[in-house]
Amino acid sequence: MESCVCACAWPTAPTVVALFATGYEEGVDEAPHDVDPMTNGHVVLQRVENNCSLRYFTENEIRQITRGYSILLGKGAFGKVYKGMMDGRCPVAVKRYIHGTRKEEFAKEVIVHSQINHKNVVRLLGCCTEEDALMIVMEFICNGNLNDILHCSNTNGRVPFSLGKRLDIAIEVAEVLWCMHSMYNPVLHGDIKPANILVDENLSPKLSDFGIARLLCANGAQHTNNIIGSIGYVDPAFCMNGILTPKSDVYSFGVVLLEIITRKKAVDGTITLAQRFTEAIEQGKKVMHLFDEDINNTKNMNFLEDIGKLAVKCLRREVEVRPEMVEVATSLRMIRKALEEEEGNLIQHNISAPSNSIPSKNVKPSAQQFGNLKIFKQEEIKLMTKNYSMKFREEFCERLCNGVIGTTHAVIVKQVRTSSESDRMMFLKTMSILSQKYHKNIANVAGFHLGDSISECVYESYCDLSQGNDGHICFCNRNLYDIICSREKLPLHLCLSIAVQCAEGLVHIHSLLAENPDSHSTGLLGNFRSINIFLDKNFVPKVFNSNLSTFLGLSVMQKHTTTVDLPNDQRSKIYYLDGMDVSGQLFNPKSDVYSFGVVLLELITWKTVRYMSSGRVHMLTEDFLDTYRIDHSAAVSFGKKVYDEQGKCFIHEAIAIGVECLQPDVQTRPEMSDVLSRLRTISAAQSIRSKLIMATQTKGCTSQTNKFAHLSHGT
Missing domain, CATH: 1.10.510.10 (Transferase(Phosphotransferase) domain 1)
Structure with missing residues (x-):
């Protein structure tokens, strides 16, 4: 049976307070109150409607795309996700909000997601903003997520997962987070976990679910009274002081990094993986037994220890001493290169990392090095x-x-x-x-x-x-x-x-x-x-x-x-x-x-x-x-x-x-x-003004039509 996961990647770990939560409330703070649709929600929704880069759908168009919402992919407390086919050939995932009054949450997700264009982020294709029909249309990913690969088994046992491929995924996720954090208005994802990291047919990661992501101000910090995140992944410093910074994503990424090398879940009973691993390191204990047995061998030991130490740096309680995502990405690339050299592979897998090696004429580039770029003959x-x-x-x-x-x-x-x-x-x-x-x-x-x-x-x-x-x-x-x-x-x-x-x-x-x-x-x-x-x-x-x-x-x-042939001077x-x-x-x-x-x-x-x-x-x-x-x-x-x-x-x-x-x-x-x-x-x-003029003209035409209809009926 085909293993399909929609672009919004329904969470498998308990979510503290997510807009599309699973219903678990372990250690949760109070959820945000519904927004009055005529106040903040309405204003924020206008920002979505003014985004000219998005494609806008009517509810009838969405109904056709999903064939009457016939294929349900997942559901949560606040919405459902359906599979659809856009323009007759493009598979999509349609995320529909159940409560039409949640305009502010919907608008924020669209606004944040639309700011990011990266090969390792699930593409936002468009949305529907009609009353009581708030929906988001996204790229459909049909090869599971990182959580499935790490923790789910098939009939033949666990999915084979080499250390090299694990590093590839970690590097690409680190780089997309670095990209988000370095934007003019930094974007904080806020819910980094394996369930939100989809993988395509080439096992390249695609970051998804921007339901609780934030657009930060220029200094990269924001205070909130609503502690939002997932148990085992959420930054403890954020839970204590309510201050969001890009370092909050760094912490969550550190947990994911531990899951990648241990293949253990972030939460196991009352103890978290982060607590278990960091305490062992701080107490000078051996951590070899924690690494995944599939990759825990003599050849990989030094690399696993280096990755573990990097994860511990990300998990430091003191926010200011955690590394930036650019440092994390660079360190992972260096480990990946050293692993390849150890394996005797002289083809540089991540060509963007600093290197003194030069590709020979006889060396052909690998498609994995260049994401979605096509390598032609x-x-x-x-x-x-x-x-x-x-x-x-x-x-x-x-x-x-x-x-x-x-x-x-x-x-x-x-x-x-x-x-x-x-x-x-x-x-x-x-x-x-x-x-x-x-x-x-x-x-x-x-x-x-x-x-x-x-x-x-x-x-x-x-x-x-x-x-x-x-x-x-x-x-x-x-x-x-x-x-x-x-x-x-x-x-x-x-x-x-x-x-x-x-x-x-x-x-x-x-x-x-x-x-x-x-x-x-x-x-x-x-x-x-x-x-x-x-x-x-x-x-x-x-x-x-x-x-x-x-x-x-x-x-x-x-x-x-020596001449310049210009068609028009x-x-x-x-x-x-x-x-x-x-x-x-x-x-x-x-x-x-x-x-x-x-x-x-x-x-x-x-x-x-x-x-x-x-x-x-x-x-x-x-x-x-x-x-x-x-x-x-x-x-x-x-x-x-x-x-x-x-x-x-x-x-x-x-x-x-x-x-x-x-x-x-x-x-x-x-x-x-x-x-x-x-x-x-x-x-x-100007866009708001144009919409108001159009609405006024439409209202005027409707009023005039009704007037003539009334006169005709009276006659």
């Missing part, structure tokens, strides 16, 4: 690009090719020079990093081919494909520049949403450089312009940066020509750069802030950076700033025919941000994270 690259004949773009001595995987999946292929051993090492390290850094507003790397002297990187593309009678494939790329040129304006709330999501993509790109200070390349910077902003059919932007694949410092394959990169950048200064993150200011003006005015007016070419930034210096309010005239009068206040705010981004003095420009925060506020307010 040379023949596959040639087939998808028709032997590199389908040109996407040639500029600045760089050539990019269109490609098609199968018959419907468009991609972009870039060639990278990897003629030396160190080049190949750097390329693989870059791919490993990018495999862990997926972002919803980036045209992400989808796969690669490692060659002897030339390698290829395959990017996501959002082209519409069509095929002529002669078999020729046509690619229609939807980018912001072309859309501004070719169609009527988009509504203001949609333009602001595009700006917000582009800013999120840029912040993500900048984080790659911040997290990899050894990078010798600034190629990721200075590439932001409207032609590099792809838009899908729902106008969700994807920032395309062809230098993602070489941001650690590699060379692209250059054209053997006004698209040239130079118009998005300030004078300092063009004059030969090194790019820096503030260079992108300037470029973002230019694109923001394009969105507000619905004019391209170079546009025709009165028979001559105009520069948008020059004309706009000249007008703005004379009269701030007059600058709104650039968009007066684009947006209605009521939208002026939002345009004023957006213009102010754009002008700050365009400051000649680099030091006075805002940070990209500050720009993002301010735009989010404006976008949310």
Whole structure:
């Protein structure tokens, strides 16, 4: 029988106070009171409805997806989970709240979960926010969870589970927690345990169940009166003082680490595994008998002891002396590497860990190293690009090719020079990093081919494909520049949403450089312009940066020509750069802030950076700033025919941000994270306004219809 676990992973250990609890109340504090749906719950729910990155379903659509809620996967005190099929081909898990009044709990879970885009987090696909039909739609995982693997037996006994694979799972969970804790607004999961760590068909972990997760403030701490967590995993310091920090997740991860190496449950009667193990270590007792007998051998002993000591560090009662998750992840990678060397395996399994070893030409990368990235063969690259004949773009001595995987999946292929051993090492390290850094507003790397002297990187593309009678494939790329040129304006709330999501993509790109200070390349910077902003059919932007694949410092394959073949000169990169950048200064993150200011003006005015007016070419930034210096309010005239009068206040705010981004003095420009925060506020307010206007118009139409119906009936 198929072993299926839905994405929300119903807990198997007693939950102290979870939004979807099992009903156990051992050592519980009082549960949060229901929220008045007309007060806090209603306000928080609006934040969900303003999230443009989510897909919204009606209750009828959910009913069709689940075939009338026919397949129940699990249930708890506050809800049920059903299996469904979205768009006829995508299996999903639908989590339905029983009580329609729990809007605040529902909204918080959606808001927190939607902030995280990582290969080791179960994907949130959408939600339903209708009255008394609050539901969350998630990726369906059908290979059990870590708790099943560790503690459940099949007909043949316990599932075989090597130390290497256990370390792989621990490393990936540690890295996703590190990613969550290092976000601009840190995310605390709050309920790390094996039951909430799902595993896919490759036994790669997927963190799930964000029902009690928290968005922390900038200092990474939050006080609460409701002690929420699971017995055996919850941080004792949190239970005592009610202060949540990322170190609370570190404690819970320490317990999971002990379960991984001992295969013993976190709670056994009245004593917890954490207490049992730490007391033995502190008293100088041997702990060999606690390790899982399947891996407890002479070869593994030193590694098991190292993992045990690391777990004890995570379990320290003094919060301040616990390690950060980045330290935990690094230590686990070092143990994993040492284990491989001990086993005589010279293929570096986790290429992102610091290493002096260099992959040989004869060594092929393992798929497990690169998460969801597809490793292509040379023949596959040639087939998808028709032997590199389908040109996407040639500029600045760089050539990019269109490609098609199968018959419907468009991609972009870039060639990278990897003629030396160190080049190949750097390329693989870059791919490993990018495999862990997926972002919803980036045209992400989808796969690669490692060659002897030339390698290829395959990017996501959002082209519409069509095929002529002669078999020729046509690619229609939807980018912001072309859309501004070719169609009527988009509504203001949609333009602001595009700006917000582009800013999120840029912040993500900048984080790659911040997290990899050894990078010798600034190629990721200075590439932001409207032609590099792809838009899908729902106008969700994807920032395309062809230098993602070489941001650690590699060379692209250059054209053997001295000319630059640009399809349209006004698209040239130079118009998005300030004078300092063009004059030969090194790019820096503030260079992108300037470029973002230019694109923001394009969105507000619905004019391209170079546009025709009165028979001559105009520069948008020059004309706009000249007008703005004379009269701030007059600058709104650039968009007066684009947006209605009521939208002026939002345009004023957006213009102010754009002008700050365009400051000649680099030091006075805002940070990209500050720009993002301010735009989010404006976008949310404008979105609420648009919904209110639409609701008023709908109400007016309904009232008018009822009036005519009444008159007709009276006649």
